[in-house]
Amino acid sequence: MKSLYKIIVLVGLSIMVTSCHDNAKPNYQFFPNMYESVGYETYSESDAFKNGKEGQLVPDGAIKRGFVPYEIPNTPEGYAMSKSMTSPLDSISSNPEKGKELYNIYCAICHGEKGNGKGKLVEREKFLGVPSYKDREVTSGSIFHVVTYGLNSMGSHANQLSQEERWQVADYVLKLRSEL
């Protein structure tokens, strides 16, 4: 009986000691020696920067290695100009499967998996006015242009997709269009 009492006290004590963790706050740490980064981590905040953000803007006009700037401007004239642009993808770098995957991730939510303008958001009437690809005269170049800059209600997707990926998506969009 005496030992049972002791066990209860011990269990109770250990529950008490281990129950101080608050789910709304990070837990207690035991000697956090190399938990916090000494260097600046991506997306971290620091007073060392003017706006407090680690992610600083690249100076205007700088070109990083392996990147070709898109020179056609984001204007109606630019849009017209882009129509004559052709895909730089050759038989090796064209990748219909990848184009499909990227399309289904980034585009199908509005444009629909078939490209008929009946995406999930349109079906649920979150917003309307997404045209079917069949109704518009689009070329591979103009698709690239629109994905890069956005058009009307559509925003730029240059942040999500690299140049090569945008061309792959453009190829897939043309394939969907031909099937409509």
Add this chain to the structure above:
Amino acid sequence: MSSHYEAPIRRPLVVGNKSYHDVTVDVARPVEGRANKLWWTVFTIALAAFLWGLGCMTYTITTGIGTWGLNKTVGWAWDITNFVWWVGIGHAGTLISAVLLLFRQKWRMAINRSAEAMTIFSVMQAGLFPIIHMGRPWLGYWVLPIPNQFGSLWVNFNSPLLWDVFAISTYLSVSLVFWWTGLLPDFAMIRDRAVTPFTKKIYSIVSFGWSGRAKDWQRFEEVSLVLAGLATPLVLSVHTIVSFDFATSIVPGWHTTILPPYFVAGAIFSGFAMVNTLLIIMRKVSNLEEYITVQHIELMNIVIMITGSIVGTAYITELFIAWYSGVEYEQYAFLNRATGPYWWSYWLMMSCNVFSPQFMWSKKLRTSITFSFIISIVVNIGMWFERFVIIVTSLHRDYLPSSWTMFQPTFVDAGIFIGTIGFFFVLFLLYSRSFPVIAQAEVKTILKTSGDNFKRARAQQDNNSDNH
């Protein structure tokens, strides 16, 4: 008494016409009396040294190992030197209580209690160093193979440093149990003599209700024998494992197969020297000269002489093998010891360890208490330098000349060492005033065979029977 045969050549181990009661009174006197001024003075000095050492340890742990004199080449120096030194000292206690028990050496009985106390206290000092020399001692528990949340990340059982953990912790716990079981009848004696309720209470707790029945004694003897049988391989293996820290490395001067027995011999050597140092003082201040006789000191000196000679043989073997090996790195390691920048420590070690125990061949010198005391201190200085020489001289100059460097201790290195000496004496001084420092129950078993009065009576009787 005539049925008892004992060679008349054996000298008495207990002198002064002692009866059982005299033994009890003499052993209990330091516990029952009050500490004198000298005790308090020494205790204060030891405590101050301990506190200073504690401060140095705190400084090291909070500021970093960089407060020590270590550098990138010499990553082990005073820390491990002191560790091995203290572990070595701790070996004599178990040797006296276990090995001498297996060899039925009656003379161990007057000294085993203090020798075991010395073991426990010095292993505790040794145990400090593996922790405080860690860069992150608060993660020291990672050396234990405990199931955990890192996918049950375990320790690598290939490192002798991990074997050290097991060796030292097992050694300490077995020694502690061995010591304490031996203490039960003696604590019971103090308990039964206690006059104040407080001491009565304390000694009845620590004596575990020992009532000294025949069955208890029978089991007590059996347990002692089993523990002695277990402790003996432990003594040999613990310091062997400590020596593996060096012997399993690839450092020239460390990588030798002779290290395990040579370290054990050195441990017994330095341990017995420390026992001698302590007991020579203790027999005087606690009035135990009739139990810890000159014969005891002489026998310990003989052990020191034998193990000192083994250590000397090991030194010569190492030198021979270095020459015989044809390995230039090893040859240089020994040349560097003898003639390098730490030549003084090598020759200090050589003169303290190889030459000084050889004086014990002279009966006049080994039965001289003053001389024994001096030699016992010299031996421990020598054995400290043995570990220092092995560690530092092998590290500071090895394969790449571009990594050659020197080692210079800082005051923190020294402060921690002084602190452990202080801590040791704090414990030992407290022990000597609260524990029965002689295993009176054991001494009483040899009193009628080895007491001088009983020996005289027997000689008388034998003479009488020869004459009829």
